[in-house]
Amino acid sequence: MGKLEIYKNDSFVLNDAFDQAVMNLHILKKQNGYKSFVICGCETGDGTTTVAINLAAALAGSGWNTVLIDGDMRKKNDYKRLNENASQGLSDYLMDRLLFEEIIYDTTTENLSYIPCGELIDNPVRLLCSGKMNKIREDLAKKFDFIIFDMPAINAAMDAKVMATDADATILVSSIGHTYKKSLLDAANTLKEVNANLIGTIINKTDMEQYVASHEEYDYFQNERYINKLTKKKRAKRK
Incomplete structure (x- = not known):
């Protein structure tokens, strides 16, 4: 199998945000041994897949052997950019059509592997509750440092609820201007x-003003703002 293309994010602001997430997951891994995480939206359209991809890529960029798993076996591959050249995956393994090693794809991002959802399944809950699912969890835990499950929205299907019971931790994704407070509370x-x-919750689709308001010093080193502060101190001493 050829390597799947993982788009690179060049936005300093987004990279700064995901660096904070990586730091938090690193601490959880060090303190509690966490390595498997379910990422799911409160509602459809919250941008869970984008968050999961960027988070997995950021962890891989930190040197951790990471696997991203598309656990949404309900959505057609036509709507998934990473699955254009990867039609076989998790569902095929769970239905005994492929071996574990045959569903893991290398990507263009170092240290990052990918498992597509596989064949479309109308009701995948039974597969997610199967002994085969327990087996693949064990095999993934032996092979990877971090395991990221990209799952359907918690309020749209039972899939994420099933997976969250066995994962080390779950992260909800909400989005500004889209997710209602009631939906967030219902999902939690x-x-x-x-x-x-x-x-915790990752808030997606935050505009620049909102991000700066909550992270005033996010570009402190990039824009060398410490130089201005040092200059002001020197001027003050001269006076």
């Missing part, structure tokens, strides 16, 4: 009902 409560380890 749904995960709480099954004792899933919800560790």
Whole structure:
């Protein structure tokens, strides 16, 4: 199999945001041994896949052997940019059509592997609850440092709820101007009902003004703002 192309994000602001996420996951791994994470939206359209891809790429960029798994077996591959050249994947393994090694794709990002969703399944919950799913979790844990599951929105299907019960932690994705407060609370409560380890929310689609307002010093070193502060101090001493 050829390598799948993973687009590179050149935005300093986005990279800064994902660096913070990587730091938090690194701490969780060091303190608690966490390595498997379910990423799911509160509602459809929250941008979960974009977040999962960037998070997995950022972890791989830190030198961790990482695998990104497309766990959405309900959505057609035509709507998934990474699956254009990867029609076989997780569902094919779970239905005993392919071996574990045959569904793992190399990518153009160093340290990052990818497992597509595979054949479209109308109701994949039974597959996600199967012994084969437990087996692949064990095999992934032996092979990778970080395992990122990109799952359908929690309020749209049961899939993420099922996966969250066995993952080390779950992260909800919400988006500015799209996710209602009620949807966020409903999603959190749904995960709480099954004792899933919800560790936080990533807020997607934040505009520049909102990001700067909450991270005033995000470009402190990039724009060498410390030089201006040092100059002001020197001037003050001269006076």
